[in-house]
Amino acid sequence: MTYVAQFFSMMLTALFIENIIFTRALGTSWMFYLIKRPKEIVRYTLMLMAVITLSGAIGYPLRGYVYDSEYRHILVPMMYIAVMTVVYIVVYIFVKKVLPNQFEHFGMNLGTAVFNCAALGSVLVPAGERLDLISTLGYGIGMSLGFGLAVVIVGYGLSRLEYCRVPKIFKGVPIALIYLGLLSLAFYGLIGHQLPT
């Protein structure tokens, strides 16, 4: 029961308090890509969840070998990129052989679905905080759900902004970034943070 509580507590922390987009700003460019393709959101969120969970689980026993090194700032990410490479090969073969329809959907984007800042960041943060396996997995799943949530919220807001009279120089990337910043600020306040003084 303790493990279940620990798992869900970390999941909710990652989903709301340390949201992958609004708090950590991981995978923002990828989010903007997905907003233009709403039908892909669920598929990519599930893929992100699978990649984070597998990378977190495989990397967990390995990180002990590199974490005490004085070069951990590069060794830990390099180790996780190597782990994600293995995950990519497994996912590529699995999707190609078992889910050929999905393979066609992903096409060349399968690499992007596996190797992205959201996935690497979601395994590096728990590794940096030396969370145990249950917390690492809970955190990873919460991060991926948080990513899906952020894509939906930001996408909805940006679609509404298309009907507003935005000054010409703010159209496109500028208004999207400012809107994301304001949403991030709202999230920051919503979860009870105070601005530093």
Place this chain on the structure above:
Amino acid sequence: MSEKTKKLSAEIKDSLGYLFFKNPVLVCGLVIGQLAAGCTNLQNGAALSITYLFIVVPVLVFASVIGKRLPEIIKTVSYMLVSAAMLIPAYYICGGFSATIFDSAGIYPALLAVSTVPVVYSNKFAEKQTVSKAFFNGVFLALGFALTALILGGAREFFGSGSLWGYKLSEGSFPAVKLPFWGFILLGFMAAGINAVRDIFKKPEYIVPQNEEERV
């Protein structure tokens, strides 16, 4: 001017756009997260810029040289491994400036290894380019990124703690400017600044291409 020199200067001219009017961050919308959350002072901006240069140039050149000859699964893996390996020289070069700048930027320099350019651009663009074009694209993409990172990092450090590169310049400070939401907002205003300059010089809007064929 020989044909080769003409070709080279055309490639440089084409890549030069990445500095400003085709800026990878402010116009193309790439690598936003690393800057919004990780670039909170000038030193972080420098660490991120150096790391980006060391990752992007070798990966694009590598993709241009052997990308076409490799099956998809192998080439994606090899780009990522090259990209991860380039963290080592970046770490040592950053260490030459200051012992702690790479570490103080947290996980963000390492995240550049899996950013859009090494993962997507190498696949969709660099593979179909000549080595020199991929090289110049890489250099100017990195310089465009560096320009944004240094301005953003400098502004956030100055307003957030009243200093620049650690040297105290003023007493007043506004620490909230170092939080990610301010990063997004400042980047938004910088992007609007580029649009304003584009408007003044009557330059056409840059439509981000999805592959090399569209770009050419």
